Amino acid sequence: MPTVRYVAQRQQQKKVSVQALPLILLCVLCFLPLGLFGCNEVPDPKPVTMVSKVPPTAVQSEGVLKVGVDSGRAPYAGLSKGNLVGIDVDIAAALADKLGLKLELVDIADKRADELFVAGDIDMVMDVEESGVRLDRGIEIGPYLESGPAIFSLIDENTSSDLDLDILVGTSIVAQKDSLSAWAVKNTFGEQALIEADRIEDAFAMVENGSAAYAAADAIAGSYLSSNYGAVSCAMLLPDSKIGVYLGVAAENDDLAGALTEALINIRDDSTLSVILAKWLGSISSNVVASSVAIIAQSTELGLSPEGVTPGDVDTGDDLPDPTNAGEPEDEGQN
Numbered sequence: 001m002p003t004v005r006y007v008a009q010r011q012q013q014k015k016v017s018v019q020a021l022p023l024i025l026l027c028v029l030c031f032l033p034l035g036l037f038g039c040n041e042v043p044d045p046k047p048v049t050m051v052s053k054v055p056p057t058a059v060q061s062e063g064v065l066k067v068g069v070d071s072g073r074a075p076y077a078g079l080s081k082g083n084l085v086g087i088d089v090d091i092a093a094a095l096a097d098k099l100g101l102k103l104e105l106v107d108i109a110d111k112r113a114d115e116l117f118v119a120g121d122i123d124m125v126m127d128v129e130e131s132g133v134r135l136d137r138g139i140e141i142g143p144y145l146e147s148g149p150a151i152f153s154l155i156d157e158n159t160s161s162d163l164d165l166d167i168l169v170g171t172s173i174v175a176q177k178d179s180l181s182a183w184a185v186k187n188t189f190g191e192q193a194l195i196e197a198d199r200i201e202d203a204f205a206m207v208e209n210g211s212a213a214y215a216a217a218d219a220i221a222g223s224y225l226s227s228n229y230g231a232v233s234c235a236m237l238l239p240d241s242k243i244g245v246y247l248g249v250a251a252e253n254d255d256l257a258g259a260l261t262e263a264l265i266n267i268r269d270d271s272t273l274s275v276i277l278a279k280w281l282g283s284i285s286s287n288v289v290a291s292s293v294a295i296i297a298q299s300t301e302l303g304l305s306p307e308g309v310t311p312g313d314v315d316t317g318d319d320l321p322d323p324t325n326a327g328e329p330e331d332e333g334q335n
Helices: 005-030 086-098 114-120 180-189 199-207 218-224 254-269 272-281 282-287
Strands: 062-068 078-080 082-087 102-107 124-128 141-146 149-154 173-177 195-196 214-218 232-237 243-249 296-299
Touching: 062 086, 062 149, 078 195, 082 149, 082 243, 086 124, 102 214, 114 124, 114 149, 114 214, 114 272, 141 218, 141 254, 141 272, 149 180, 149 199, 149 218, 173 180, 173 199, 180 195, 180 214, 199 218, 199 272, 218 232, 218 272, 232 282, 243 254, 254 272, 254 296, 272 282
Parallel strands: 062 102, 062 124, 173 195, 173 214
Antiparallel strands: 078 082, 124 243, 141 243, 141 296, 149 214, 149 232
């Protein structure tokens, strides 16, 4: 007759055998043919090969798109922890991806785009406009967004952003003194409509606390800054002061201009551009500055100053934030 100790040993062996069964089955299954269970080692994924959609002669280095951005033009571009960041950086990356090219960023702050094209330092430049990057001889593609003096007010998900000039007639509008936005308010509504503030931040604070209903500021820079002021958002661009913002390429580079035109249309149509603008400017403001006009390529022409104003009379770069803050978009979904 088995002893109590012997019975206990047998029960323990059975317990161990049952617990080990799943592991034994797994080992057996992994030695079966791959086609049955696929337990063999998974092969490394093949590297993605980018296929360029532009001829090699259209860029300075085959397979690479060298894009010039101005780090002094936040939120278009700026430096954050030594890296170039901003609206133009994200758009350039999306365009390079559409073209099947690797992106290489070039900081062109305080440099002339025309000279950089001649030297072969860049293939494309961002932020071509009167108050931004100047391209005296080249091809501009766009616009990829619209800027210029704009009206800001308190807007949230429960209020409409619809605004027209008739509503603004007879009201007071705060703007940074000696700025293009202040000039536009006086030109559109008369001098009596303008309330001057030392800084655009002061104007936004007045709108936020209710001491003013409207402020005027550059649409892009103002939208970026206004996220610090609650529900203050861009409501409308002043129609007579709209400024298109373009890409630029060298004068004879028709191949790259054509490819970029198609790529820019694609990122607008698939909402990539909208996502980028909302990231930096907020969803409400981004809807105002997103360009809906036809995207075309055309030869550049020197911009003209507003009637009766000579260069130096207005600060065409008004309301630009500190570029060192360009890497920190504030409250992406709030504005």
